[in-house]
Amino acid sequence: MFDIENYFENFVKTNKIFEERNILRPEFVPKILPHRDIQIRKIAEIVACTLKNSKPSNIFLFGKTGTGKTAVINYVKDHLNNQCRNSDIHEPKWVSLNCQQVNTGYRVLARICNDLDPDDPVPIAGWPIDVVFDKLIEKLDTFVHGICFIILDEIDILVKKMAKSHDILYNLARINSRLKHAKVNIIGISNVLNFKNALDPRVLSSLGEEEIVFPAYNANELKEILNQRANSAFQNGALTLEIISLCAALAAKEHGDARKALDLLRKAGELAERRQSPNITPDFVYFAQDDIEKDKMKEYCESLPLQNKTILLSIYSMQKYRSGNAIITGDVYTCYLELQKQIPGLNKLSQRRVSEIIRELDLSGILNAQIKSNGRYGRTKFINLNIPLENLNTFLINDNRLNDLFDYRPRCIESNTTCFKGQKYIKLG
DNA sequence: GATCCACAGGAAATTAAGGGTC
DNA sequence: GACCCTTAATTTCCTGTGGATC
Incomplete structure (x- = not known):
């Protein structure tokens, strides 16, 4: 029989593995983003005119999963907002939505409206789409003083799913001509590198004014990213450089996905903690890899x-x-x-x-x-x-x-x- | 070279559901 | 309550495919 009291007692006695495990989660934005200087600089140069109350060009970010697109945007957003506060300028409004969840033109417009003014929500269905569009214009002019950045993550899913989305995107890209006070800037993010080819040329010319590509990380770059996070995430002595190299190498095999590398390291740490091991060994990394795969499949099957x-x-x-x-x-x-x-x-x-x-x-x-x-x-x-x-x-x-x-x-x-x-x-x- | 098979998969049509206005 | 709108899921119809067989 499992001796639960003894397990808890030992759990308290054994050395802690983590110092702060949240640092390994994908939503955490670190103070420094290694190997993304070029992309940060390009985006910063584009959006800097916000500080002089001008509308920046629309931007398309391309790159596979885990190449830092969302992290870089959040990083630039935090710094731009800080500068606005310091310079006593209206902070831009940021509306971010993931087109995997918000995957129709109607819902995109409704979601932006509801983000701007939650007190007067647009229903999830029922209105003609041009009515929702007019409502959006009204809300933008009422609630936004300056620039509103609309981030459409996984925009390729929206376009692939509905031919009508082309019209919505086209109108969204040209919405500024109908706005009196506010200005809108669209940032489209896509995991599909050749997604541009599927876009209506009208939409492409309006939306894709600036394009930035995020290349996959190689094993050495992943190693550096993991090392940086591991220093603050783990207790001293909980892991060696060998473990970091192993996680980086396994993730680099799968298209240089930093999110996967961080997941692998965190999961390996959690397994070591559960087994009350004083440190992470390579076996925990391999177990973690199996677990991640199995969990993914299990979740997928159960949700079918x-x-x-x-x-x-x-x-x-x-x-x-x-x-x-x-x-x-x-x-x-x-x-x-x-x-x-x-x-x-x-x-x-x-x-x-x-x-x-x-x-x-x-x-x-x-x-x-x-x-x-x-x-x-x-x-x-x-x-x-x-x-x-x-x-x-x-x-x-x-x-x-x-x-x-x-x-x-x-x-x-x-x-x-x-x-x-x-x-x-x-x-x- | 023409024919045939068992689908694959694109496109349009249909149905049902959730919601709105008048 | 009638009618309209959007959306998702599914059906129907159709053309295309590619290699064995005639």
Whole structure:
């Protein structure tokens, strides 16, 4: 039996690992941002005219996840606000929104309105979009004295999702011509480097007046970033330079993501703390890496809608009971129909939709769906799960609606098989 | 070289839901 | 209550694909 009293007693007695763990969190803005001098300088040069009450150019920031785009903007924002206070100038208003959450044109406008004036909120739906736009103009002129910076993080998601967003962005970029007192500056942030190509040329010429690219960090740069944070985040002797190098090297392998490197270091520290170890060893870093991956997948699976879970369960069942057969879209659909009939209240989806969901699952990394042509036997996706069956079982088992179906043996798997290049496949159709 | 298969995936249409105004 | 607006999810329709087979 677990001796909880003894555990707590030892926990207090053992050396502390962390001095201040929040320093390792992504939202923390340090006093110095290593290796981002060029970007800070460029942005500072662009926004400096705010101090003379002029409107800066709109800016596009490009760079992969964890390359410091948001941190740099927050850094410049803090310093610009400080200077305004010192010079007795109106502080600019900053409205920041993430287009992954606020992902339609209507909601973007509504969200900016509500940020400016929470006492008179725009409803989440119902108004014609031009009415919301007029409301925004009214609120900007009422509540903003000077410049209003609108930061649209992950702007590519907004554009990709709705063709109409081009019009919203175009109007937003030209809103200044309709404003009497306030001035608006748009800062678009995108993780997709070639996102510009997808933009309407009108929007691009209005929004992309200045472009700044954030290159990925290399292992040495990540090492320096981690070292800087670790000095204040950890107790003396809690970790060695070897641990920092290891975290930096593992994160550098994945596109130089500083956020991931910091996460890895923090998680390794937390594991060492839980095991009551006096310091962080390489094993804790590897365990942390596994944990982060597993947590990510678990969270993803648990948050899926029931339809997606059922399709995932169909692939699970086919992979569990198949005997060397490939799993293809048509058979997943047949199996899905078998399972769907056994789940009360679950509507039947069309094959087109199921194919779309398989594509979404493929993009998430939980499975691999490769399109192959079988010649006159058609062209389809060959599907394989990317995670062990027992892990997927653990991730989905908490959903009571699927509980009885984990041992379900698909009837379609018993059907005839066909041979292709010496390999056994389930017969199509 | 033409044909065929089993989809893939784009585009438009439909449906339902949440909310508004008059 | 009728009607309008936006949005999300899904269906329907359609064209395209690519390699085996005829």
